[in-house]
Structure formats: C-alpha cells, structure tokens
Amino acid sequence: MTLQAPKGTFDWLPPQSERALAVREALTAPARRAGYGYIETPVFEDTALFVRGVGESTDIVSKEMYTFEDKGGRSLTLRPEGTASVVRAVLQHGLHNGQLPVKLWYSGSQFRYERAQRGRYRHFWQVGAEALGAEDPALDAELIILASDGYAGLGLTGVRLLINTLGCKECRPVYRAALQEFLRGLDLDEATRQRIEINPLRVLDDKRPEVQAQLADAPLVTDHLCEACKVYHEEVRSLLSASGVIYADDPRLVRGLDYYTRTTFEFVHDGLGSQSAVGGGGRYDGLSEMLGGPALPSVGWALGVDRTVLAMEAEGLFGGEAGESRVQVYGVPLGEEARRRMFLLITELRRAGLDADMSFGGKGLKGAMKGADRSGASYAVILGERDIAVESAQVKDLVSGDQITVPLVEIVTTLKERLNK
RNA sequence: GUGGGUGUAGCUCAGCUGGUAGAGCGCUAGGUUGUGGUCCUAGAUGUCGCGGGUUCAAGUCCCGUCACUCACCCCA
Structure with a gap:
C-alpha cells in the first residue's frame, strides 16, 4: 500500500456508507418536519470565529483545531463544530432581522486534531439544529424532543438523555467562584489546577476516579441558580416530562464549549468504546454578542453521525437487511x-x-x-x-x-x- | 501530548522452542459449448509494515522507526 487516508480519518464503504446516509436522514427528519430550514456553511472559517465563539480556554481551540494560512495570508480553520458558523451566517445575512426564532438544521463534516480512538476521529460528521433569537423554555424542550425522536426513529433504545442547567450571566459567576474556592482545596495535578482558574466547570467532567472521589462534595450549579434560571429550567423539565421524554438530571453535566448558558443536555450511549456522547447541545444566549452581533438568545444541538452508527451497531440494529439489494x-x-x-x-x-x-x-x-x-x-x-x-x-x-x-x-x-x- | 496492544494474500487470521509461508472466506476459470444461489476441481495475488542487528539460517530473537488500534486527557 502506498497511500492511505490521513491519520485519524476513515472511509465510509458500502454497506456501512449506506447506514451513515440513512442515519443522517433519520436524525434530521424530525427537525425538518418541525419547520427547520437547511443551511450549509463553509467547511473552513476565519480562525477568529472559533477562537471567539468556541472559547480560547477550550481544548478545541487551544489544541484541536486544524488551522492553516491560505495564500492570501488569512488564518483559516477547518470547522471543529457547527454552531459558530451558523450564528455567523445568520448575523452576516441578517436572518435575525425577520421573524424569530430562526430555525435551521445542517449536516456536515467537522474536524478536530485529536488522537483517534473508537468513536473519536479527526474527521467526523454531525447533524445539527439551531433555533436562534428566542428565550423560551419551550424551544429548549422542542429541540430536545426532536433529537430524542431522531434516535427513536432509528430504533435505538440505549440512548439516555442527561440534562442540566449552567445558569446565566447573573448566577453563573457566583457559582463559578464557589466552585473555584472548593476546587482549590483539592489535591489535583498541575493541568487540572490550571483548569480551575480557566474553566472550573469542566473539572467536574473529569472521568478519573481519583478526581471524581474528591468531587463528591463539590458545590452544584443547581444550588446557586437565580430565580429566573430556576423557573426556566423547571419549565424545560416539565415540558419534557409532559411529552413523555425520559431524562436524568445530571448536575455535573458540563460541556466542552464556552458558549453554553442555562440548559445543557447530552445524549449518551454505552456502545461507543470509551466515548459516551452520541449527541449534545444546549442554550447559548451570549454567543451572538461574543461574535459582535446583537443579543440573540438561542439553543441548539449537534448529533454525531458516526457515533450514532456505532451505537446502532452495538445494539445490533443492522442485520443483513435492506440496502444490500441494490437493483431490481x-x-x-x-x-x-x-x-x-x-x-x-x-x-x-x-x-x-x-x-x-x-x-x-x-x-x-x-x-x-x-x-x-x-x-x-x-x-x-x-x-x-x-x-x-x-x-x-x-x-x-x-x-x-x-x-x-x-x-x-x-x-x-x-x-x-x-x-x- | 502520554501509555498498552497489533502489523503475514483483497478480507479474517494461523505459523510451537529460528530451518527462507499456510487456512478459511472472497475472486477467476472449469465441471454444466445458454443459466445464479448448493457441491466438486483448478488457478492467481505476499517487498511476512520499513530499516538495521544477532545467526550458517529470521515471519519467528534484539534495536530503531512508521502505521493501525485501544485507552488516558478531552469531546460529537
């Protein structure tokens, strides 16, 4: 063999490729039926978009971006996630000047420079949906239900939904300070100590048992929420329950991107090797402003296509069934x-x-x-x-x-x- | 970035303590000069990841290197 696919990437071949296609279709079907319009954005963007949007303190920006300079000297980056691009496109074209919320869905490649392992590749695929410009717990609930229905439509039964809230710009700083105070007193390695100062919430997400053991008494966001956030979160939960969506509250659920506020959620599955999330999302009320736009409270999710295929394989949902007979x-x-x-x-x-x-x-x-x-x-x-x-x-x-x-x-x-x- | 495992035919792999490669599947052809799925027979394809070392002799042992893979970190 002379040439092979770049490190951390892979080819979709039949019949698996058909599965990927079907998964993309099925995961986005509920959103399309709910009035979400299709958007395609460039695979690469100005590096500044991700640095400002995703956040400099995140691993994605600090070490996982495919950044390069083009022949005109511009710094460009292969998109590591989809939300920032969608917000940028909405602001650029003034879609937010019409009726709100603006509802969009997308499907495409994402890139992160990481060490590959099962369920985690340098080139991967996500489908996403975003509802921009409305602060309404029903919108959070709607998106969660659409994603949940997407998984159900594929026959997946092992997908679990975890939800949490991260508070808003009023209550989150207070919680953040309390958490930092607590974390500083723990016995942690240098990298983690640095994280306490930069992004303390993510320390809660550490999987190492020796770290988790020390986090047992950590202060929780849910105990520091302001009244508005508390009411908002209760309404989201209530709508989910009333819609028959089963979920688990996970006060430790933090997401890797800086822009999340209030509602966050993750769909997890046990068939992904060492990874757990098949999809995730949340509310990002401040992102538009971070990118120089007006206040545009929004919520959205991204679901991993290749991870969903893995989850389906783990559940044995691909028999030698359809897709194999190609012609009549x-x-x-x-x-x-x-x-x-x-x-x-x-x-x-x-x-x-x-x-x-x-x-x-x-x-x-x-x-x-x-x-x-x-x-x-x-x-x-x-x-x-x-x-x-x-x-x-x-x-x-x-x-x-x-x-x-x-x-x-x-x-x-x-x-x-x-x-x- | 850190650690473990694995690199032999297109694929999945065997090859014990060193004696210069095998199976199954797949593929091609024939059995059936115009009939598939079963069966039988025959055939083709290997720089044994790469480089170096030890040895009369290395797929096998040693060193290095690359790739893949799993895991940590982190995330979809």
Missing part, C-alpha cells in the same frame, strides 16, 4: 451483439423507473449469472443470439428460478408489472 433487474448478455442490445435495454429500464444493472467486462454466462445473484435483483434478463434471432429475451425469476420468454418490445412493461411499478 440484472442484465445477462451473451455475445457482442447482445451486449450492445442489453446496454440499451438496461438504459431503457432505468429511464422507466426500474433499478437495473448488468454484467460488464465480457464475463461468461455463469459469471454474469453470479453477478445477477450478487446484485440482489429479483429478475435477470438473459439475452443471447438465439433470443435476438426471435426478438425476445429470457426473464428469469431469481427467487423461484422460473423463466419465461418475453418479446423484447414487452420487456419493460412486463418487468414493471411484475415489480408493481
């Missing part, structure tokens, strides 16, 4: 003239709306029939000199093995009838 009809030509006639016939079948393929490469009858078998087609159309001589072809039912002679001019209608098209 398969052409088996014998001889040069038949090859040409078959080519035209297959084209005609496709234009008539049937899924059709044929044997290429001058294979013998046996090899071509084998191809018909592997293609998953229901019918094989066999055409040889004898058939051409009487202007007909053999139509073989590949399941029953029955074979009939059909005049060439009737092939399309005969197959359409048999396939109920």
Whole structure:
C-alpha cells in the first residue's frame, strides 16, 4: 500500500456508507418536519470565529483545531463544530432581522486534531439544529424532543438523555467562584489546577476516579441558580416530562464549549468504546454578542453521525437487511451483439423507473449469472443470439428460478408489472 | 501530548522452542459449448509494515522507526 487516508480519518464503504446516509436522514427528519430550514456553511472559517465563539480556554481551540494560512495570508480553520458558523451566517445575512426564532438544521463534516480512538476521529460528521433569537423554555424542550425522536426513529433504545442547567450571566459567576474556592482545596495535578482558574466547570467532567472521589462534595450549579434560571429550567423539565421524554438530571453535566448558558443536555450511549456522547447541545444566549452581533438568545444541538452508527451497531440494529439489494433487474448478455442490445435495454429500464444493472467486462454466462445473484435483483434478463434471432429475451425469476420468454418490445412493461411499478 | 496492544494474500487470521509461508472466506476459470444461489476441481495475488542487528539460517530473537488500534486527557 502506498497511500492511505490521513491519520485519524476513515472511509465510509458500502454497506456501512449506506447506514451513515440513512442515519443522517433519520436524525434530521424530525427537525425538518418541525419547520427547520437547511443551511450549509463553509467547511473552513476565519480562525477568529472559533477562537471567539468556541472559547480560547477550550481544548478545541487551544489544541484541536486544524488551522492553516491560505495564500492570501488569512488564518483559516477547518470547522471543529457547527454552531459558530451558523450564528455567523445568520448575523452576516441578517436572518435575525425577520421573524424569530430562526430555525435551521445542517449536516456536515467537522474536524478536530485529536488522537483517534473508537468513536473519536479527526474527521467526523454531525447533524445539527439551531433555533436562534428566542428565550423560551419551550424551544429548549422542542429541540430536545426532536433529537430524542431522531434516535427513536432509528430504533435505538440505549440512548439516555442527561440534562442540566449552567445558569446565566447573573448566577453563573457566583457559582463559578464557589466552585473555584472548593476546587482549590483539592489535591489535583498541575493541568487540572490550571483548569480551575480557566474553566472550573469542566473539572467536574473529569472521568478519573481519583478526581471524581474528591468531587463528591463539590458545590452544584443547581444550588446557586437565580430565580429566573430556576423557573426556566423547571419549565424545560416539565415540558419534557409532559411529552413523555425520559431524562436524568445530571448536575455535573458540563460541556466542552464556552458558549453554553442555562440548559445543557447530552445524549449518551454505552456502545461507543470509551466515548459516551452520541449527541449534545444546549442554550447559548451570549454567543451572538461574543461574535459582535446583537443579543440573540438561542439553543441548539449537534448529533454525531458516526457515533450514532456505532451505537446502532452495538445494539445490533443492522442485520443483513435492506440496502444490500441494490437493483431490481440484472442484465445477462451473451455475445457482442447482445451486449450492445442489453446496454440499451438496461438504459431503457432505468429511464422507466426500474433499478437495473448488468454484467460488464465480457464475463461468461455463469459469471454474469453470479453477478445477477450478487446484485440482489429479483429478475435477470438473459439475452443471447438465439433470443435476438426471435426478438425476445429470457426473464428469469431469481427467487423461484422460473423463466419465461418475453418479446423484447414487452420487456419493460412486463418487468414493471411484475415489480408493481 | 502520554501509555498498552497489533502489523503475514483483497478480507479474517494461523505459523510451537529460528530451518527462507499456510487456512478459511472472497475472486477467476472449469465441471454444466445458454443459466445464479448448493457441491466438486483448478488457478492467481505476499517487498511476512520499513530499516538495521544477532545467526550458517529470521515471519519467528534484539534495536530503531512508521502505521493501525485501544485507552488516558478531552469531546460529537
């Protein structure tokens, strides 16, 4: 092997690639039905967007960005997440000057320079949905329900929903100070001690048992919320419960991006190796302002496509089911003239709306029939000199093995009838 | 950035204490001069990741290196 995919990346190949496609479709279907419009933004953005939006203190910005300089000397970065780009596009085009909230969904590649492992790659795929410009607990609940329905639509049963609130610009600083006070008294390594000063909330997220043990008595956000945040969070929870969404309160749930306020949530699954989140999101009331825009309280989520595929594999949701049978009809030509006639016939079948393929490469009858078998087609159309001589072809039912002679001019209608098209 | 594991055919892997490569699957062809899915037979493809060392001899032992992978950190 001479060349391979870059470190930390992988190729989607059939049949797994079909799964990825189906997952993208299913995860976004609920949002599309809820009036969210599609948005596509560039795969790379001005580096400043992520530095200001995602936050300099995050690992994403401090060590995981694919940043490069283009030939014009601009510093660009392959997007490590989708929300900042969406907010930027909304502000740039003034979408927030119309009726609010602006509801958008997206699907695309994301990039983070990390050491790869199961469920964590340098190039990965997310679908996302954002509702910008409204501070309404029903909107938080709506998005959570849409994501939850997306997972349910795929048949996943092992996805658990964790929710929390991080407070607002009024109560969060108070909590942050209390947490820092507590954390400074613990026995922690240097890197973690630094994190206490930069982003103390994320220390709560540390998975190491020796750290978790010390966090047992850590102050919780939920005990420091202002009245408004408390009421808001209660309303979100209440709407979720009333909608039949099962969730667990996780006062330790913190997210890796700086822009989150109030509601945060994560969908977790146990089939992802060492990773746990298949999706996550939250409210980001201050992000627009951080990017130089007006106040635009918003909420959104991103769901990992490849992680969802892993979760589905862990739940055994991919049997040798659909997606494997790629066509309905398969052409088996014998001889040069038949090859040409078959080519035209297959084209005609496709234009008539049937899924059709044929044997290429001058294979013998046996090899071509084998191809018909592997293609998953229901019918094989066999055409040889004898058939051409009487202007007909053999139509073989590949399941029953029955074979009939059909005049060439009737092939399309005969197959359409048999396939109920 | 740190640690563990693994690199042998297209794929999954075997190859014990060193004696210069094998299986299954897949692929191709034939058995069936015009019929697949079962069966039988034959065939093709390997710088044994790469470089160096030890040795009469290295896939096997040693060193280095690269890649992949799992995990930590962190996250979707």
